[in-house]
Amino acid sequence: MSDSQDFSALPLEERLGHKVWKVRLEAYEQAATKFSNSRNDHDECFRIFNEQGDLLKKAVTDSNVVAQESGLLLLLQYLKFGGNASNVLKLKNTGLISVLVEKGLSSSRAGTKSKTIECLLYIVEISSNGELVVEEILPFLDNRLPKLVSGCVTGLHAIVENFGCRVVQPNLILPKLPKLFAHADRNVRAETTKLTIELAKWMGDALENVLFPELKPVQQKDLTKAFAEVKGRIPEQIRLTRKQQIEIEKQKQQMADEEARLATGNPSNDIEMEDAEPSGQEAAFDPTDLLEPVDVISKLPSDLSNRISSTKWKERKEVLEEVYEILKKAVKPAPKDDYTDLFRIFSKCSKDANIQVVQLAANCVEILAKGLKGDFQRYRHLVLAPIIERTKEKKASLAEALSNALDAIFAVCSLPDILEDTLNGMKHKTPQVKISTTNYLKRCLASTTIYPTGNEINQIMSVSVKLLGDSQEPVRQAATEMIGTLMKITGERELNGFLEEVDDNRKLKVKKVFEEAKVNVKTNPSSVNAPQTKRPNIAASEPPRLNKPKSSMPSTSSTSKRTAPPSTSTNLKANNNNLGLSSSTIPSKRGATSPAKRPDEMLKASTIGRGLTGRSLTNSSIPSSNTKPESVTNQKDKEELEAFRRDKQNWLEKNKELTRRNEMLEHDNLNLKNENSSLLARLENVVKENSNTLLMLKQKDSQINRSSSDLENAKLKIRDLEQTIEMMKLQQKSYVSTQSPQIGSYGSIFHNNSTTSPPSNSDTSTTLGSTPASQTRVNSGELSNRVNRLSIDGTSQKENPESTYKFSSISRSRFTSPQRMVDNTNTFSNHAGKEHPDILSDDDSWRRAAEVTTQLKARIEKMKARSRSGLSNFQ
Numbered sequence: 001m002s003d004s005q006d007f008s009a010l011p012l013e014e015r016l017g018h019k020v021w022k023v024r025l026e027a028y029e030q031a032a033t034k035f036s037n038s039r040n041d042h043d044e045c046f047r048i049f050n051e052q053g054d055l056l057k058k059a060v061t062d063s064n065v066v067a068q069e070s071g072l073l074l075l076l077q078y079l080k081f082g083g084n085a086s087n088v089l090k091l092k093n094t095g096l097i098s099v100l101v102e103k104g105l106s107s108s109r110a111g112t113k114s115k116t117i118e119c120l121l122y123i124v125e126i127s128s129n130g131e132l133v134v135e136e137i138l139p140f141l142d143n144r145l146p147k148l149v150s151g152c153v154t155g156l157h158a159i160v161e162n163f164g165c166r167v168v169q170p171n172l173i174l175p176k177l178p179k180l181f182a183h184a185d186r187n188v189r190a191e192t193t194k195l196t197i198e199l200a201k202w203m204g205d206a207l208e209n210v211l212f213p214e215l216k217p218v219q220q221k222d223l224t225k226a227f228a229e230v231k232g233r234i235p236e237q238i239r240l241t242r243k244q245q246i247e248i249e250k251q252k253q254q255m256a257d258e259e260a261r262l263a264t265g266n267p268s269n270d271i272e273m274e275d276a277e278p279s280g281q282e283a284a285f286d287p288t289d290l291l292e293p294v295d296v297i298s299k300l301p302s303d304l305s306n307r308i309s310s311t312k313w314k315e316r317k318e319v320l321e322e323v324y325e326i327l328k329k330a331v332k333p334a335p336k337d338d339y340t341d342l343f344r345i346f347s348k349c350s351k352d353a354n355i356q357v358v359q360l361a362a363n364c365v366e367i368l369a370k371g372l373k374g375d376f377q378r379y380r381h382l383v384l385a386p387i388i389e390r391t392k393e394k395k396a397s398l399a400e401a402l403s404n405a406l407d408a409i410f411a412v413c414s415l416p417d418i419l420e421d422t423l424n425g426m427k428h429k430t431p432q433v434k435i436s437t438t439n440y441l442k443r444c445l446a447s448t449t450i451y452p453t454g455n456e457i458n459q460i461m462s463v464s465v466k467l468l469g470d471s472q473e474p475v476r477q478a479a480t481e482m483i484g485t486l487m488k489i490t491g492e493r494e495l496n497g498f499l500e501e502v503d504d505n506r507k508l509k510v511k512k513v514f515e516e517a518k519v520n521v522k523t524n525p526s527s528v529n530a531p532q533t534k535r536p537n538i539a540a541s542e543p544p545r546l547n548k549p550k551s552s553m554p555s556t557s558s559t560s561k562r563t564a565p566p567s568t569s570t571n572l573k574a575n576n577n578n579l580g581l582s583s584s585t586i587p588s589k590r591g592a593t594s595p596a597k598r599p600d601e602m603l604k605a606s607t608i609g610r611g612l613t614g615r616s617l618t619n620s621s622i623p624s625s626n627t628k629p630e631s632v633t634n635q636k637d638k639e640e641l642e643a644f645r646r647d648k649q650n651w652l653e654k655n656k657e658l659t660r661r662n663e664m665l666e667h668d669n670l671n672l673k674n675e676n677s678s679l680l681a682r683l684e685n686v687v688k689e690n691s692n693t694l695l696m697l698k699q700k701d702s703q704i705n706r707s708s709s710d711l712e713n714a715k716l717k718i719r720d721l722e723q724t725i726e727m728m729k730l731q732q733k734s735y736v737s738t739q740s741p742q743i744g745s746y747g748s749i750f751h752n753n754s755t756t757s758p759p760s761n762s763d764t765s766t767t768l769g770s771t772p773a774s775q776t777r778v779n780s781g782e783l784s785n786r787v788n789r790l791s792i793d794g795t796s797q798k799e800n801p802e803s804t805y806k807f808s809s810i811s812r813s814r815f816t817s818p819q820r821m822v823d824n825t826n827t828f829s830n831h832a833g834k835e836h837p838d839i840l841s842d843d844d845s846w847r848r849a850a851e852v853t854t855q856l857k858a859r860i861e862k863m864k865a866r867s868r869s870g871l872s873n874f875q
Helices: 012-016 021-036 044-051 054-060 065-082 085-093 096-104 110-127 131-142 146-167 174-181 186-203 205-214 217-230 242-263 270-280 304-308 313-329 340-349 355-392 396-411 415-426 431-447 454-468 473-490 504-516 525-537 543-547 549-561 564-578 585-590 595-607 621-756 761-769 771-775 780-788 795-799 801-814 818-835 843-874
Strands: none
Touching: 012 021, 012 054, 021 044, 021 065, 044 054, 044 065, 054 065, 054 096, 065 096, 065 110, 085 096, 085 110, 085 131, 096 110, 096 131, 096 146, 110 131, 110 146, 131 146, 131 174, 146 186, 174 186, 174 205, 186 205, 186 217, 205 217, 205 313, 304 313, 304 340, 313 340, 313 355, 340 355, 355 396, 355 415, 355 431, 396 431, 415 431, 415 454, 431 454, 431 473, 454 473, 473 504, 621 843
């Protein structure tokens, strides 16, 4: 196919899927240009892509990298000019977000990667739901390709940086951070650090409490330094979602309408104005709302009550330290649990004689107050008074702990909640309690945002003025600072009556504190009291507003410039009013485009061209008759509005309850999954241990079998040796009994020869030949001892190795075979016959010896046969 061929005549749909990448590239660029030039998001150019979502998916996953980048630009223009929530949902269902993350974020081309991130940001902006994109990114964090993991972390960082934690809940991201910090690739770790720092801007210390226990000390140190640089900065959402943009436009429109009504002198909708004000104020972001509630009660020591009642202060201190560590890790305690018993324990510890116990109890109260927030209200009365009572201690560390606990209590309460206990503390007989409590009230007044009531001001000043005359200067100074702070809220005029009897020097000090004090109350008494007097008279005073000079001045100026025909028409209208007809029919036509201006039009219509003579004498009765239907209408509107508000509140509460239940179920599901995985891991370990144990048992069994066989072999050897010994004993007895006379005489002859002269060579050989016969003369006692020394473990040999050696040598030399014994006997007989023929001269003796020898041979053969048959039977 030649390059000069023109494909522009083909339909756009066919060119988008063409096999030539240049054709696809031109189609992507052409479609993107049409998107940017479209009139609205319902333009015809979007129709084909709205109907066939796979076209955008194929463009994003184009095989050619240049065409792929143009495909991403096509998707970006589509989202920018034609995207809406329904279209984004369709794209998600087609799997476009997943392939966009996989193919775009892993690309090595900077343009492709940046366009992919911008597309993801537009998807979050249009859908107003960060989880829609985050849930698609998270599975790729476990991918083996470091480049893809790094790109996914970069995408998460961009989403959090632009939309913040208001749109993107970090609950899904936080569990992945420890694994990302332990990744082998340094780029992944670097991008994870950037993401974590961005989360720290929104979550603050709550992130450290959740993340740091799972990181290495070195990583904790590096992150602590990085967090210190961004600590204190107010997080700001850079990019708004479509939903937020619509809300801001509505607020601007409401403000413009209010300004227009105020400019015309008719602020007729005070109720709507009150409703609009809170909607324009953005609620303060609380990072703990992003965390899951923690069940603290179940983690407390089971013997807490017994140990806290111990007489030893060390045991009380140790158990409170355990409770403090548990509460410290629980950033968000479960608000639905009952902490009454726990706070009673803290109240009891606040009165303890040991200051370490008191300090730990104050720290625990501070942590729970910050964690429970508004739910702490019901436990306030249990701990506030004991803590105020204990402020008499002067130790710096304890005073600071008590002060922090009191501040944490007021942060979740209001001025009326703590005022009674605080005033009682200011009346305390101990000066230190007076000083600490007065300073506490000063801090509460400086931080409160609600103007105190007249009764509260009276209660505070009645006690404070007495403290100005106290005998101790620190008490007077504390009261001076507190009154000056209160004066900053109320103004000088409100408190001048209470300070009449105070000396001028003290008044000057109060005035100085008043000038330097800083408070958070934005409204003054006049602005607070004005709506209270004005709001009830809106309906009743609406008709008299027509007679105000401010509203009549424009009417007089307009009448001077009017010509005769308009004046006559207005006179007709006036006459109609005098006849009792409703004057609202004609102005309704003029004010149809702006209902808020209808009273002004009525005002102009009723005053144009009318002088004193044009007024009816019964004009005073008309407003009363006209206000009744208006007041009734306003009353009905108010009732309907209140009903709508109640329905809305009920719906919000139900929605909140369902959301909370859903979150609890998800949390339980996650816990069950974790528990299941841990049980599976434990099961695998148990199976491995069981297999190892079975192998060890088999090894032990084989060792036992080998030992048993060795033992049996040893027993057989011992039995053979015993049989041999018994056989030798019988042979020795029979031989000794038959040859004892000849051997005795030969022994005496041999003894005589050995003492007179050494034998010749022939004699030596004869003597050596007779040695076995002489060695066989062993008594039965010696043989018994040697048999007894035989054992399997060789104990006797170990104890006496010399005797073992002797026994072995003797047994080898003395226990000879029967044939050898016969030979020795013959040798002995020949030798004895040559030297002493008289010894063996008796034929009967020699014959008897031969018979005995034959019998011995027969016995030996029988015993051998018996032993062989026994061994064969045993085997």
